[in-house]
Amino acid sequence: MNHDPVKYLLKADPILAKIIHLVPRPIWKLETDYFRSLIEAIINQQLSDKAANTIISRFNRLFKKHPYSPRNVLALDKEKIRGVGISYGKAAYLHDLAQKTIKKVLDFERIQNLADEEVIVHLTQVKGIGRWTAEMFLMFSLGREDVFSFGDQGLKNAVKRLYKLKNHPTPKQAEKIFRKWRPYRTWACRYLWASLELKDL
Numbered sequence: 001m002n003h004d005p006v007k008y009l010l011k012a013d014p015i016l017a018k019i020i021h022l023v024p025r026p027i028w029k030l031e032t033d034y035f036r037s038l039i040e041a042i043i044n045q046q047l048s049d050k051a052a053n054t055i056i057s058r059f060n061r062l063f064k065k066h067p068y069s070p071r072n073v074l075a076l077d078k079e080k081i082r083g084v085g086i087s088y089g090k091a092a093y094l095h096d097l098a099q100k101t102i103k104k105v106l107d108f109e110r111i112q113n114l115a116d117e118e119v120i121v122h123l124t125q126v127k128g129i130g131r132w133t134a135e136m137f138l139m140f141s142l143g144r145e146d147v148f149s150f151g152d153q154g155l156k157n158a159v160k161r162l163y164k165l166k167n168h169p170t171p172k173q174a175e176k177i178f179r180k181w182r183p184y185r186t187w188a189c190r191y192l193w194a195s196l197e198l199k200d201l
Helices: 004-011 013-021 034-042 049-061 070-075 077-083 088-100 117-123 131-140 154-162 171-181 185-195
Strands: none
Touching: 004 013, 004 171, 004 185, 013 154, 013 185, 034 049, 034 088, 034 131, 070 088, 077 088, 117 131, 131 185, 154 171, 154 185, 171 185
16 A cells, blocks of 8 residues: 555544544554564453563563573473463463464464465464454554454444444444544554543543
């Protein structure tokens, strides 16, 4: 696409434009260590950013003497993982991710060449990785510009607030709203998340 995504969204949606004028342009810094970004995405599930960041920091300290690699994650005892604040369920998911990475069930070398839905199917082979986690990977690791995650509660909260809805949007309502953002739905999501920090709209 030759459009500037921000200029495109400003013209496409006057309501979203209010947010665009109030917050800085998103900075794109991709998470290029795909294995590590999926580890952190699993840890992050159903936690506040603050809690997740604390636990991720503790988990990272387990690798002071060893490289952060699938084999070393798999070698960690589940009790040791549990000791940094990660549930037994998530510990099992981390082991499954490590195992499937080692066995090349997940192929990070070719994943960049897959279409969005193919990436989601590929990643959800891992226990504990659902559609939401795969969509976050599309956005923040692969840098795909046209992803909207209906399963993200923050996005639903932002849409409800910004578009003055009585309830959270249904899939049909959300589709009607975000249709106009294509092919830059990811950019719109970044602005919607930023809008949650604004006291007044």
